[in-house]
Amino acid sequence: MADDTKIPQSAAGGAEEYSASKITVLEGLEAVRKRPSMYIGDTGERGLHHLVYEVVDNSIDEALAGYAGNIQVTILRDNSVSVLDDGRGIPVDMHEGEGKPAVEVVLTVLHAGGKFDHNSYKVSGGLHGVGVSCVNALSDWMKVEVYREGKAWQIGFQHGNTVEPLKYIGPTDQRGTKVTFHPDGTIFSSMIYSWDILAKRLRELAFLNRGISIMLTDERVEPGTPPRTERFHYEGGISEFVTHLNQNKALIHPGVIYFHREKDGIDVEIAMQYNDSFTESIFSYTNNIHTIEGGTHLTGFQSALTRTINNYAKTAGMLKGASDKGVTSNDVREGLAAVISVKVPEPQFEGQTKTKLGNGEVKGIVESVVYENLGAFLEENPAVAKEIILKSMTAARAREAARRARELVQRKGALEGFSLPGKLADCSNRDPSRCEVYIVEGDSAGGSAKQGRNSEFQAILPIRGKLLNVEKARLDKILNNNEIRAMFAAIGCNFGEDFDIAKLRYHRIVIMTDADVDGAHIRTLLLTFFYRQMKPLIDAGHIYIANPPLFKVKRKQKERYIDTEEQLDNYLIQLGVEDIAVSDAAGVALNREAVENLIALFRQAAHCAGGLQRCGIDPAEYFALRNAEAHFPIAEVSARELDGTVSRAFVYSIAEKDALIAEIEARLGIVREAPAPIDGCGEETGGLFDPLAEPSAIDVVDIFEAAAAAELADELCRTGADCKRIFGRGESLWKVAVDGREQEAHSLEELFEIIRDNGRKGIEIQRYKGLGEMNPEQLWETTMDPERRKMIRVTMDDAVAAERMFTLLMGDVVEPRREYIEKYAASVKDLDI
Secondary structure, three states: OOOOOOOOOOOOOOOOOOOHHHOOOOOOOHHHHHOOHHHHOOOOHHHHHHHHHHHHHHHHHHHHOOOOOEEEEEEOOOOOEEEEEOOOOOOOOEEOOOOEEHHHHHHHOOOOOHHHOOOOOOOOOOOOOOHHHHHHHOEEEEEEEEEEOOEEEEEEEEOOEEEEEEEEEEEOOOOEEEEEEEEOOOOOOOOOOOHHHHHHHHHHHHHHOOOOEEEEEEOOOOOOOOOEEEEEEOOOOHHHHHHHHOOOOOEOOOOOEEEEEEEOOEEEEEEEEEEOOOOOEEEEEEOOEEOOOOEHHHHHHHHHHHHHHHHHHHHOOOOOOOOOOOOOHHHHHOOEEEEEEEEOOOOOEOOOOOOOEOOHHHHHHHHHHHHHHHHHHHHHOHHHHHHHHHHHHHHHHHHHHHHHHHHHHHHOOOOOOOOOOOOOEOOOOOOHHHOEEEEEEHHHHHHHHHHHOOOOOEEEEEEOOOOOOHHHOOHHHHHOOHHHHHHHHHHOOOOHHHOOHHHOOOOEEEEEOOOOHHHHHHHHHHHHHHHHHOHHHHHOOOEEEEOOOOEEEEEOOEEEEEOOHHHHHHHHHHHHOOOEEEEEOOOOEEOHHHHHHHHHHHHHHHHHHHHHHHOOOOHHHHHOOOOOOOOOOOEEEEEEOOOOOEEEEEEOOHHHHHHHHHHHHHHHOOOOOOOOOOOOOOOOOOOOOOOOOOHHHEEEEEOOOHHHHHHHHHHHHHHOOOHHHOOOOOOOOEEEEEOOEEEEEOOHHHHHHHHHHHHHOOEEEEEOOOHHHOOHHHHHHHHHOOOOOOEEEOOOOOHHHHHHHHHHHHOOOHHHHHHHHHHHHHHOOOOOO
């Protein structure tokens, strides 16, 4: 009998042979470079920023262990990043098992580090076991400096390999670790770090780790400009996080409810506060990791919250009658903003994404902590307890009304798919992954869309008028709205507790509205609806916004669609310079490149002029105010004089502005505050206070276009032009020959207009005010044809920022919205009057 246990030798064979020779063993960090997405999620923008998070997590772990308090993250000019902390510093002594310095082992060996030894770190956020060694593998180069026990050390790497062995570089008073790295451009499709993305994560970490100071600095600025910096430091920790979440909302009770306890080695920290909205904002974290899908800690919190409030309500006699069965978990979470943060020594996450905590013991511990501490708080604060319970009971009554409305709708069959809305023009294909539905504004656009679509995979759902603002409405009112019921029915996922994304009838839900302010408003209302009622559709990337063109340009037999007025001007200029000759005042001919450069500079000037005009400043006057130091005014100061006249003056620096305001105040007898009355008699003292000359007599308009104007003036000087001649008239600056006829341009603006008017010759321009103005063929060609259309996928990178913005723009509180409008009014681009 043959010996079948002998290991066979590799047999000769063709390319299809599968033998031991085909098995590849990836050594060290080679596996990370071979399959980077397995370790950091992807190699796009998200993965690029994940590199920074991994390094920062090491510094946060030092802070959690009590050894660090300051972290500095710097984006350098070459788009490399450095992270500096004041922790203990990575050990530099020799590692017995590897025969290398410990710092080199940590940075070059997967699953190496102090996080796996609970004597070094009690809890850690980076238990994938790759951490900074993964960052090293995916970087062009990395340099690490260690400041430990009075000595500074340095080690260098390229593509994960040590190229500069650990060396002593001198004594130091510092302590900690500085990691500087540059991501590998052959691995990442995106190489530009985003300030907003990094700031969002660092702000979150500062909230979650009370007292830690994190400084973010961006050195990618113009020479001579100071770096952009922002410091994240919150002594209130997650209590301030909840205050941040509740900004712009009307509060049910003052003060944040906060408790922090440790039980059986698990640290539980919870902050919560109710507002008068109808939605919840609950964020859960484990070891600083945002558990988007929740987990046992969130389940324990919700269970204890419901039980505690029901028990208190029964004890206080607020639940009257046998018919009142108490409030449910959904009721007590209405209007709740809460942050749950747990620190678990050995967390178990479901999947590699760390989005759902699976430790069963955490549920009971969180339940116990919430039940004991929230119960005690309610007993000690009966007024707050009453407000919370009344809010929950109101939600319960609304839930019952919504249930009756839901049952009524379901009896009609609208949510079960067997009675789709009559206005829906459905598609014939039944594969949701191939189907898309267009939600269009009005019957006119709906008619064109129905005729122009491909009925195999495109469905059309017209909606009438302005949609209900769901930010201000409870579910019972939402369900009574015909347009919203039609959308629920057409999409097929149901809503609330019955929401099931598996029942989605279309994998692309496209919002298609007019390209005007009314269309933008309807689009915002629809986005609010999807965010509040069908948020998983946004998370899964199923919501899109159509981007119809604004103009159709026809020249001879050729047609072209253009999206914006700026693109139209560019197209007209492109046509206008084709058959003209431009010369300067001295008769020197300008080539096409020089003319296009002048036009580009005028476009920049026109952009500045728009901002100046919104501030009430004449652009021609402003561009003539360049001083000897090549600066422009940074502010205009106006004063209402005692004789009723108004004086105006431009200032070129903050010091000059402050001095002028002080001089005006002295001249008009203005004091900042009225002195306090003497002995309650109501008489003012001090002699200078004049009630007729109030501080409002001085008006200061800050001019934010000053820096851009200075850069533009420098560019114009290099071309031989004068910034004083951008607008207005004077002697002839250029001569333009068009079709044998010569015209004079007395300003850069006039040159632009001559060339643009020349580009208009022989073409027809049609502006679409609404989708209904397009015929079906045009709508298909521009907006619905998968081969040519432009669509924007709706994504949500920052849930906290999205929550605040929807509340600000669509909520009940008016004052923050008014402040927002006033703040950004001068920079508005599309104003419909």
